[in-house]
Amino acid sequence: MxxxxxxxxxxxxxxxxxxxxEHLASAAEFVVASSPTREAILAEAGSADVIIVRAPLPPELFDAAPRLRAAVRHGAGLDMIPIEEATRAGVLVANVPAVNAPTVAEHVVMAILALLRRFRMVDRDLRGDGWFAGxxxxxxxxxxSGRRLGIVGMGNVGRAVHRMAQGFGLSVTATTRTPGNLPDGVASADLETLLETSDVVVLCCPLTPQTRGLISRERIARMKPGALLVNVSRGAVVDEAALIETLRNGHLGGAALDVFSDQxxxxxSPLFSFDNVILTPHMAGITEESMQRMGEGAAREALRVLSGELPENLRNPEAVxxxxxxFPAG
Known part of the structure; x- marks a missing residue:
């Protein structure tokens, strides 16, 4: 028996x-990796039925986890999941799009304002040298107000940035794969034109083979003198060495970077040496509220898979x- x-x-x-x-506890045993490292994930995830992804998954995991049904991204970006290997293994890939887009957009506005108003220097000198120095x-x-904002990538984050920009009286230009779907009031432009004409360039595009290295040395040089660069996409979208060189020679007015080539x-890193650079540790989309939205969204997708359904936000239908x-019954 x-x-x-x-x-x-x-x-x-x-x-x-x-x-x-709490949502997961009634239906499954919930286990968190001892460390979000390749070694720990490989050693500890072998008996998983579903994985919730907030750190890069090793490609070999899909051969080492025979019960694995799905990998659910805690958020939108899929670059942490080796989709080709998951698909080959018959593992479903899902994500939770859009829920943290307003959070990222708020971070973008905060960073732009801090750069324009020289917040880092004001705060440092006020604390160290007194009122008048600050x-x-x-x-x-x-x-x-009155500046031109260039948005590279008009997905959920880009659209949220545009909505907030409207309240500041900004002109908005965007480059996107689907220019016919741009919101009212957003001008379409190719990337070179956008870089040449924007006072602030915000990178909101996903990391793909097409966007890796997109903001190259040559394209950084095309940006307006004194322009600002804000990156909330992925670090590899920007040639980091070229950006550092451009900051050193004073061509750009500053940068706000939430993501980096190596994390x-x-x-x-020389990036720490610039007064006109704001650095944050890949946290633009993270607040108490957005963590709840992303977590509950990932939990719903995980429970949907365990109940025998396909994810609502299935990203590799070819794996079905x-x-x-x-899993013939599921």
Whole structure:
């Protein structure tokens, strides 16, 4: 006589919001990796039925986890999931799009304003050298209103940035794969024109083979003197060495970077030496509220798969046939 079947296992590479864990607890055992590293994920995720992804998955994981049904991205970007290997193994890939787009857009606005008003220098000198030293930077600050904002990538994040830009009286230009679907009031332009005419360039595009290295040395040089660059997409979209060189020669007015070619960012990176650069540790889309939205969205997709349904936001439909072979009842 056999005992009751053990509950399925939902493995997460990182902690998720407690409300999301509550949703999962009634249907599965929830396990968090001891460390979000390749080694820990490979060693600990072998018995997972579903993985919630907040750190890069090793491609070999899909051969090492025979029960794995789905990899669900905690957020929108899919570059942490080796989709080709997942599809070959018959593992469904899903994500939670759009839920943190307003959060990222708020970060973009915060960063632009901080650059224009020289916040880092004001705060540093006020604390270190007193009132008048901090206040002296005000004469060299700039208004945001009336400037031209260039958005590279008009997905959920780009559209959220545009909505917030409207409240600041900004002119908006965008480059996108689908120019016919741009919101009212957004001008379409090719990338070179956008770089040449924008006072602030915001990178919101996903990392793909086409966007890797998109903001190259030559394209950085085309940007307006004194322009600002804000990157909330992925670090590899920008030629980081070229950006550092351009910041050194003073061509750009500054940059706000939330993502980097190598993460975590090397503490010895030259980027730390610039007063006109704002650095954040890949947190533009993370707040208490957005963590809850992403966590609950990922939990819903995980539970949907465990109940025998396909994910609502399935990103590799070509895996379904192989998935049905592996799990005929699900």
């Amino acid at each position: 056999t005992g009751p079947a053990s509950p399925p296992t939902i493995f997460s590479t990182n902690d998720i919001h407690p409300r999301a864990v 206040r002296s930077h005000a004469d060299h600050g700039h208004d945001l 975590p960012l090397d503490p010895q 046939a192989r998935y049905r072979e592996r």
